[in-house]
Amino acid sequence: MVSDSGALVASAEDPIRLAIFVKNRAPTVADANVIVLEESLVSHATTPIVEIISREDAVNAVSRFASEGPNKGTRDPKALEVDQVLSDSTSAVNLSRSMGAAALLTSSITSLTKSERRLKDADLGIDRTVHEQVLTVGYRIIDGTTGGSLAASDVVVRSTWQTGGNLSREAPPIEDLLREAGKQLAAKLLELIRSGGMRKPSEAKDEVDVEIRMTIVDLAVPEIIMQDGKPVISSGSYKLEPTAVNVYVDGLLVGAAPGRFKVAPGIHRIKCERPMFKTYEGMASFRPGMTLVIPMQLTDEGLTRLKDNAKFFQDLKERSALSEAQGKLAEGYAEFLRNSEIRIDTSSLKSLSIENNYWLKLLKK
Numbered sequence: 001m002v003s004d005s006g007a008l009v010a011s012a013e014d015p016i017r018l019a020i021f022v023k024n025r026a027p028t029v030a031d032a033n034v035i036v037l038e039e040s041l042v043s044h045a046t047t048p049i050v051e052i053i054s055r056e057d058a059v060n061a062v063s064r065f066a067s068e069g070p071n072k073g074t075r076d077p078k079a080l081e082v083d084q085v086l087s088d089s090t091s092a093v094n095l096s097r098s099m100g101a102a103a104l105l106t107s108s109i110t111s112l113t114k115s116e117r118r119l120k121d122a123d124l125g126i127d128r129t130v131h132e133q134v135l136t137v138g139y140r141i142i143d144g145t146t147g148g149s150l151a152a153s154d155v156v157v158r159s160t161w162q163t164g165g166n167l168s169r170e171a172p173p174i175e176d177l178l179r180e181a182g183k184q185l186a187a188k189l190l191e192l193i194r195s196g197g198m199r200k201p202s203e204a205k206d207e208v209d210v211e212i213r214m215t216i217v218d219l220a221v222p223e224i225i226m227q228d229g230k231p232v233i234s235s236g237s238y239k240l241e242p243t244a245v246n247v248y249v250d251g252l253l254v255g256a257a258p259g260r261f262k263v264a265p266g267i268h269r270i271k272c273e274r275p276m277f278k279t280y281e282g283m284a285s286f287r288p289g290m291t292l293v294i295p296m297q298l299t300d301e302g303l304t305r306l307k308d309n310a311k312f313f314q315d316l317k318e319r320s321a322l323s324e325a326q327g328k329l330a331e332g333y334a335e336f337l338r339n340s341e342i343r344i345d346t347s348s349l350k351s352l353s354i355e356n357n358y359w360l361k362l363l364k365k
Contacts, residue, residue: 040182224358276302
């Protein structure tokens with residue numbers, strides 16, 4: 001429920017649903033310890049007023065970014081992409097929507113510092129060393145619809161011990177600090193919700209249906225039509241369209257293009273990847289019923305492969321009939337395109353029929 005001020009007042013009948021993702025930013029903390037903080041936070045925060053999506057669901061939502069470590073490798077190069085997804089507002093929105101969460105809670109191990117000081121007094125017979133560990137952990141709650149910050153906080157957990165003389169205590173394990181940090185973070189989160197100190201997540205907007213298609217930049221094939229039973233070069237040309245292109249919206253895979261997709265309206269980051277092609281990255285403003293045509297550039301290897309297979313086009317002249325040998329080369333090129341998952345884009349031509357269009361006949365085989 002919501003108070004008159006718009007603050008969230010969660011209840012057992014209407015709990016807030018959070019997706020939790022824990023990250024490690026402290027170089028002195030091993031990634032293997034991330035799970036300790038996460039389990040403590042989840043166990044203490046899971047209550048009748050807070051519903052937490054399982055860690056497995058959250059990890060699966062971003063699993064493409066890394067392959068190792070309990071937090072999927074937050075410090076290897078792929079981790080930069082994870083952090084972009086979790087810090088960029090539109091990415092956070094997409095991640096929350098993909099998991100059906102009202103909001104996304106990101107918790108970070110910020111730092112772990114160690115220090116020591118000497119206590120020495122010959123008259124009192126004191127000669128000891130005081131050790132201290134300080135762990136800082138924070139969290140941020142991101143609106144699952146707008147990407148705005150609903151709340152943020154952090155905790156600082158300390159442990160001290162002494163050595164020297166008759167004292168030989170070892171350093172307390174880092175796991176103890178992480179468990180206590182998770183407990184304190186959960187307490188802050190619950191108090192924030194119970195007190196109405198957190199704004200209610202916005203209602204999700206209806207997704208819009210958009211079409212995404214591809215075209216190969218600066219590459220086309222001549223139109224070939226059938227005249228008197230023979231293939232003849234025409235004045236037109238066809239663009240080539242790659243298929244099976246992976247499309248990522250705000251860092252998350254939404255499917256393969258060309259095709260239609262359900263996406264949240266508004267401005268988003270889009271990335272398209274496919275072998276033989278350079279990765280495309282750009283911004284798009286999605287609106288209902290739109291068609292987005294992405295220009296894809298071939299890599300040097302891909303360009304060489306397509307051009308080597310299409311060299312016979314250089315000898316073709318407009319209105320000339322294909323020889324039997326050239327027809328065989330055209331058939332081979334059509335087969336090469338099929339195997340390469342590239343199709344001839346004939347959508348811009350007004351009147352086409354399989355009976356008089358040579359390429360369509362070949363591609364239908």
